[in-house]
Amino acid sequence: MSDALPALWLSLRIASLATLVAACLAIPIAYFTARRRFFGRSLLDAFLMLPIVLPPTVVGYFLLMLGSRTGWPGKWIYESFGYSMLFRFEGAVCAAAVVSFPLIYVPARSAFASIDRELEEIARLMGASRMAIFFHVALPMALHGIAGGLLLGFARAMGEFGATLMVYSFGPNRTTLPLLIWTYNERLGGLLDAMPAVLMLTGVSILVMFVHNRSRVGRVD
């Protein structure tokens, strides 16, 4: 129990920040790809959705290439800026943000694609700037779909394991909840000790999915 609470807190902090970062990227990009047709759009879509199917260890590998002093371009980044995201909070946030990105991007894209273009065109005719249209017309109307994506993204970020292990590792008072549960399996001793951590993670996940599903039921499509 004494291990689980700090781990829960760490996971909550990482997942919240990761979802925020991923959302700030996913939502504008989703709007852009939903509105504009351009050569290679489907390819870009596929690339942005990759983390859904890519094993987390591959995600971790790419992040290591960025962060490790022997990686490429990690080596150049370290030599130029003296910075590496490995084993740092930012690294864990990065790993979680990458895996939750597609879960925010896909619903956002579909939400933007399904709103009535006429309303945006009217706003344009009335002289609104593209930024204004995005923030005052498109976003509010797509909010419902986007919110669902945010919840999914958050749940995924909470459960991130493989890439986090490779990029952030773990240690005393710096272990995320999924990693903590895994360490219980490595040690001699009862798996029962892992129960508090397991229940916490399952509980958070159930809560998030519950809110997600509740917000969709009763929604008239």
Add this chain to the structure above:
Amino acid sequence: MKLLTSLALLLTLTHQTFGEDKTLDIAAAASLKESITEIAPRFESSEGVKLNLTFNASGTLAKQIEQGAPADIFISAAEEQIEELERAELVFDGSRTIIAGNELVLIAPPDSSIKSFDDLKSDMIKHIAIGQPDSVPAGQYAVQTFKSLGIFELIESKFLYGTNVRQVLEYIVRGDVDAGIVYSSDAKAAGDSVKLCATAPSNLHDPIVYTSVIIKTSDTPDLSKKFIEMLKDEESKSIIKSHGFTTATEPAELPPK
């Protein structure tokens, strides 16, 4: 269709013949990788068996054996895992044999300025990699050493855990971690890619001995005994020593400072 059936039949028959070959499953501490791998072929050819070698943290291996993973021989880097298996009644009585010893060293990337364990207290050292103490003996020995030196509390917040001692080594070889604790045999295996900064005096931690046991579920206990005997003969001893381990009374060939 007929061809397919006869092919399948042929495969099953030939598989049965291959099944008669004896195999020995050996689970050994990660640091023993090079040594055992070098000794294995001699046994394989003289006895006509195939050796399946698995190297990982002793704690992880012990846990797997407890859960039923197949193993004839288990070689641990610490007492604790052997005792745990003995408590679970998975060990043949009297099969405990010490085959090697080791020393604990502090290593760092080659360009590091660390000269002693005390330097770990410095703010320049952001992360220290050790094996996860709950499952990796090298990590347990590291914690004991730090506590004996009175620096444990000061540096605990910098620890990064590796899942086995070789992962700790890898972190240092990559240059991503400022310092790490591994066995001298691991430092030797890494050669020039790491800097050996200090060796822990052996009175600061429990004796590092590699103990081999025969697992009770083995159906080849006599063959297992033979392998363990081979691990103690002169040729094996010199191989083990050459990789930086100590054997009973002889000192290790330590990597040059």
